[in-house]
Amino acid sequence: MIGYKIVAVLVLACAFGPVSCPAQPANEGKPLRLAIAGLVHGHVDGFFKAVQKRPDVQLVGIFDPDKALQHHYAQQYNFPDSLFFTDLGVMLDQSKPEAVAAFTSTLDHPGIVAAAAKRHIDVMMEKPLAVSVAQANAIQSAARQGGIEVIVNYETTWYKSHGAIWQLVKQQHALGDLNRMVAMDGHEGPKEIHVGPEFLSWLTDPAKNGAGALFDFGCYGANLMTWLMDNQRPIAVTAMLQTVKPQIYPHVDDQATVVLQYPKAQGVIQASWNWPFSRKDLEVYGQTGYAIATGGNTLHVRLPNQAQEQLQELAPLPDDEADSISYLKAVVRGKLRPAGPSSLENNMIVTAILVAARESAKTGQTVQLH
DSSP states (O other): OOOOSSOHHHHHSOTTSOOOOOOOOTTTTSOEEEEEEOSOSTTHHHHHHHHHTOTTEEEEEEEOSOHHHHHHHHHHHTOOGGGEESOHHHHHHHHOOSEEEEOSOGGGHHHHHHHHHHTTOEEEEESOSOSSHHHHHHHHHHHHHHTOOEEEEOGGGGOHHHHHHHIIIIISOOSOSEEEEEEEEEOSOTTTTTOOHHHHHHHTOHHHHSSSHHHHHHHHHHHHHHHHTTTOOOSEEEEEEEOSOTTTOSSSOSEEEEEEEETTEEEEEEEESOOSSOEEEEEEEESSOEEEEESSSOEEEEOTTOSSOEEOOOOOOOGGGSSHHHHHHHHHTTSOOOOGGGSHHHHHHHHHHHHHHHHHHHHTSOEEOO
16 A cells, blocks of 8 residues: 655555556546446445535536435535436436446446446446456456446545555565454444435345345455455455344344465454444554554554554555545546556455355355465
């Protein structure tokens, strides 16, 4: 991820992997023309709040087939009726966006990408990429045919703590070779934290979400571990799923534990809708040191010759990588190419991991990945 306390050139380089920096496009300096596809993913609310604060982004169209949901957001954010469409193709053709941000169910991601790719429009979607490997392959194929970029947005991509871990592991080699990673992600449960009914409906539908907590929060650990392992696929995946609250979540798991086996390392993913408090924590252990991130702003590190762990000072991320909107704009305008946690390459592997975990839990067997 981000390099910290190194020379300025390195600090400003892309955190997530090699990038190219082509010449400035003709529309540089103009607001990014952005369209929204779907309103049923609750993260759209925070996205609207962020967009309204940014003069460098112009919201040009919003698609969702649900008129009542359109009305809800129109009232909440004082959006004009002219922004809203019930037909995705019409919205894309009439509003002519430079990029689309998708807030549909995971099941609907391929359709959004196909429509955008047909019109050569880059797409950013909320995590995870897909509910199946076949869906992920369809997204990848459409992106290639349309010559577009597909970005998968995770909150954890923009954590300063994870940027510091990347520097410690990949740039300073301060932890030694990695041999163990543990990711703990989730909250008390979507119903318990009062997500909107349109969000809860598809989160608890195994067809639309892929599973329950496994896909909702297991994707974070799979994403970060794939990133730290330089897009190396695990050898094998073993998983156990559980429904602790069947009276609330009768059709999906609300607790998942997944073990990833690599040639010289293990990853443990703990995803749950049963944590007493919301958390997105990551522990990384090497041969000579460890780093433990609790959320985005706290990192405890113990290195060789240290008697105890220390609180790491965290540097800000580069402007183009500070948040999802800045990153999307940098990609669309040709300043960055998707890499690391946001990249399609990473998330194809994430999908394979999640699908293997689902199969492992169903059969009670370890699933080999090739």
